[in-house]
Amino acid sequence: MTKTLAIAQKELSAYFKSPVAYIILVAIITVFNIFFYMIIDQNREATLRDVFAVMEFMFVFLVPLLTMRIFAEEKASGTMEFLMTTPTSNTSIVLGKYLGSFLFFSLLLGMTVVYYLVIEYFGQPDRWPIVTGFLGLWLEGGLFVAIGILTSSWTRSQVAAAITSYAILFLVYFSASFIPYVPETFVPVVRYISTLTHAANFSVGLITLADAVYYLSGIGLCLVLTRISVENRLW
Amino acid sequence: MVIVQNISKHFGKIEALKNISFEIGRGEIVGFLGKNGAGKTTLMRILTSYLPPTAGKVLIAGQDIEKNSLAIRRKIGYLPENPPFYQNMTVREYLKFAARLKDIPARDTRVRIDKVLDDCRLLYVQNRLIAHLSKGYKQRIGIAQAIIHEPEVLILDEPTSGLDPVQIQQVRNLIKDIEHKRTVLLSTHILPEIELIARRILIINRGELIRDQSLEGLLKQEGAATLEEVFLKLNPPQAQRIDD
Numbered sequence: 001m002t003k004t005l006a007i008a009q010k011e012l013s014a015y016f017k018s019p020v021a022y023i024i025l026v027a028i029i030t031v032f033n034i035f036f037y038m039i040i041d042q043n044r045e046a047t048l049r050d051v052f053a054v055m056e057f058m059f060v061f062l063v064p065l066l067t068m069r070i071f072a073e074e075k076a077s078g079t080m081e082f083l084m085t086t087p088t089s090n091t092s093i094v095l096g097k098y099l100g101s102f103l104f105f106s107l108l109l110g111m112t113v114v115y116y117l118v119i120e121y122f123g124q125p126d127r128w129p130i131v132t133g134f135l136g137l138w139l140e141g142g143l144f145v146a147i148g149i150l151t152s153s154w155t156r157s158q159v160a161a162a163i164t165s166y167a168i169l170f171l172v173y174f175s176a177s178f179i180p181y182v183p184e185t186f187v188p189v190v191r192y193i194s195t196l197t198h199a200a201n202f203s204v205g206l207i208t209l210a211d212a213v214y215y216l217s218g219i220g221l222c223l224v225l226t227r228i229s230v231e232n233r234l235w
Numbered sequence: 236m237v238i239v240q241n242i243s244k245h246f247g248k249i250e251a252l253k254n255i256s257f258e259i260g261r262g263e264i265v266g267f268l269g270k271n272g273a274g275k276t277t278l279m280r281i282l283t284s285y286l287p288p289t290a291g292k293v294l295i296a297g298q299d300i301e302k303n304s305l306a307i308r309r310k311i312g313y314l315p316e317n318p319p320f321y322q323n324m325t326v327r328e329y330l331k332f333a334a335r336l337k338d339i340p341a342r343d344t345r346v347r348i349d350k351v352l353d354d355c356r357l358l359y360v361q362n363r364l365i366a367h368l369s370k371g372y373k374q375r376i377g378i379a380q381a382i383i384h385e386p387e388v389l390i391l392d393e394p395t396s397g398l399d400p401v402q403i404q405q406v407r408n409l410i411k412d413i414e415h416k417r418t419v420l421l422s423t424h425i426l427p428e429i430e431l432i433a434r435r436i437l438i439i440n441r442g443e444l445i446r447d448q449s450l451e452g453l454l455k456q457e458g459a460a461t462l463e464e465v466f467l468k469l470n471p472p473q474a475q476r477i478d479d
Contacts, residue, residue, distance in 0.1 A: 006335040010321070017323040078319035082380070085283045085315075086336040087308040233286075 003088050004096040011070065011100025020065075021104070028062055029111055036115050046123030048115055052133045052203045055112065056195070059137070059144055060169045066104060067148025068162040070097050071230070075156040084230075094227045098149055105141045109134070129205035136202020139215035140195055144169060146222035153229040236261045236418045237282070237388060242291035244277055244442075251277045253442045254291070259418055259435075261387075264410070266433030266450075267422040268462075270470055274442040275422045276316055279392050282420070283313045295388060309338060312386035316393050318377025322366035326357055326376055329365060330383060337384040351379040354412070356405065371402040378409060391421040395428055407432060426462040436462070438469060445469060 015021040035054045043050065074080040083093060113134070119125045151164040175194035182190050191197055198211040237259040244252040252274045259265050269275045280286040282293060284304045293300040295307045321329060327348060334344045352358045355375040360368060365376065374397065381389060394410065395403045403425075410419060410432055423429055429436070436453050438446035446453060446469070450462070457465045 003336055006332060010332055014321070014323060077322075078315065078317055079321060080319075081280075081285055081315050082319045082333075083336070085285050085308060085311070085313045086333070087305045087338055088336045089305060 001092075004092045004099065007088075007093060007096025008099035008103065011097055012103050014100075015066075015104050024062070024065060025108060025111075028058065028108065031058065032112060032115075036118075040119070046119045046125040048119065048125070048130050048133055049203050051115060052137060052199070055137060056140060056199055057173075059141055060173050061166075062108075063105065063141065063144035064148050064151075064162040064165040064169065067101050067145055067152055067165065068158040069152070070101060070149050071152040071226075072156050072158045072161045076158075090227050090230045094149075094153075094223055094230060098146060098223060098226075101145045101149060102142055105145055106138065109138055109141060126205070129203060132205050132207055133203040135207070136199050136211075139202075139212070140199055143195070143215050143218045143222070146219045146226075147172070150222045150226045150229070153226045236263075236296060237420070238292075238294040239278075239282070240292040240294070242278070242281060242288045242293065244274075244281060244286065245289045251442050252281075252288075255439075255442075255444045256291075257437060257444065257447050259420065261418055262416070263435060264419040264421070264433050265435045265437060266429035267420060267437050267439070268426070268429065268466060269422070269439035271424075273439045275439060276392055278439070279313075279390050279420070279422065282390055283311055284308060309384065310387045312381035312384065312389045314377045314381045314389075314391045314394055316396075318373055320365045320373060320376065323364065325362050325364055326352070326368070326372075326379075327361045329376065330379060333380040334383055339384055347383055347385075351383050354382070354409065355379040370397045371399065374398055374402070374406065375409075378406065387417055389417050389419045389421075391419065393423050394421055395423055395425055403428070426466055430462050438466070440470065 032051075032055060036051050039050045039054070071080070074083060084090075116125070116130050116134075147168050148161075148165045151168065152158075152161040154164065155161050172193060172195050175190050176196050179187055179190055192214070198214050201208055201211050239255060239257050242252055242255045243250070255278065267275055267278075277286065281288050282295070282300075284300050284307065287301065296310055298307055300307050321332070324332065330348045330351065331344065334347060339347055352361050355378055357372065357375055357379060360372055365373065368376070374394065378391070378394060381391070391410070395406050398406060407428065410421070421429075421432070430450065433450060435449050436446065437444060446465075448456065453465060454460070454462070457468060459465045459468065
C-alpha cells in the first residue's frame, strides 16, 4: 500500500515537473470556459447537461495525452528495469500508476466545479443532476485513464500508446453510432459498450447499478489486463 | 549464497544462455567476463528476477527466485548496465523513492540516504536534478540506489563504464569497502579492473560458461601474466577483413 502511494505520488509530481501538464491544464480549461459561456449564452438554462456532453467529448482527446507516457516512458528510458527489480509487486506498480494519473484527471475535473458555482450564483439550478453529472464524468474519466494506461503498457513508444488509446476510446465512445450496421442480436451489446448511453443517465440525475457496474468493471478489466501485460513484459 | 542450476534462456530461436551452473558463497567478489553479447546482462537480469529463465533454477539465500521473487529482491542490489533514472527528480528525491520501494522503514530513510550519499560522494549534488549531472555522478547514483537497502547480494553490470580514471578509482574503492559484508557479482570490459577487485572469475562465451576459477588459478592454468591475455586467448580476435 505504501508503495502504491509512493508510485502514485511520483506519477502525480511528474506531471507538474513538466510544462506539458500546465499547458494541458490551461488549454483544456480555456476551451471548456469558451464552451461553457457559449452553451449558457445560447440555452439560457441553469443546467450543465450540454456542458457535460462537451467535456465528455473533449476527454476522449485529452486523456490519451495524459496517460501515454505512464508505462511507455519508463520502458523507453529503462527505469522499468529499476522498478521491477525492487521488491514491488506488479499490482502495486499498476495501481500506483493508475492512481497518480487518475488524481491528475480528478484535479482537472475538480477545476470545472466553478461552472456549478457560476450557475448557482445566477440562477436556480437543479442540483442533483449536476452532482450525478460530475460523478458520471469522474467515472468515465476513470475508465478512459484505465484504457490509456493499458495501451501505454503495450509499447515503449508514447505516440503508439496514444494512437492505440484513441482507437479504443473512439470505438467505445461512438459505439452507439454503429447500431444501424450490426445484426439485431448484437444491438444491446453495442449499446451497452457505448459510454454515451451510460453518461447520459448520469447527466439527467439517474444513478443506476448497470451504469456503475459498467464503469467499475471496465476500469477493473483494464487494470487486470495492464497487470498481465506488465507481468509478461509484453513489449 | 547464490546458486545457479542449469539456467538456459531462449529469445525466440536465439539461445542466449546454455545450461549455466555455478555457486557463489557469502562475501565472495566474483568478476564476470565475456564479449559483448555473450549473455552477461541476460544472466544478471535473470538473477535479479527481471527476466524469467527458460529452464533451470536460481536460489538466493536458500530461496527459489521464482517462488519468492519479492522476498529475494529485498536482498539484492542491482546496478543495470545503463543506470536508469527519472531525469526530473533530484538525487535525494530519487533515493527517497528508491528507499520507499525497497521497504526501508520511514524512520530510517533519512539516515540511510545520508549514508549512501556520503559513501558515494554525492552530498554536494544531492539537490540537483539528475538530468543535469555527468555520467560519473549518474553511475554513482546508480550504485547508491543499489546499496541503499543494504542488500546481501550486489549485482553490478559494468559499474565503471564511461567513467574517468579518478571516478573508476572511487567506484573501485567503494566496491572494495563493501567486500566481506556482501556477495558481489560484477561484469566489466576493463580487465585490469577486475584483477584488482575480484577473487574469482567466471568467463562466459556465446551463452556458455567456459571458465569458473580463482584469479590465480586461471592465470596459472592458462600460463598468462594478465587476465587480458587469458581473455584474448579464449576469445581470439577474428582476422580483420581489409577492404581497400
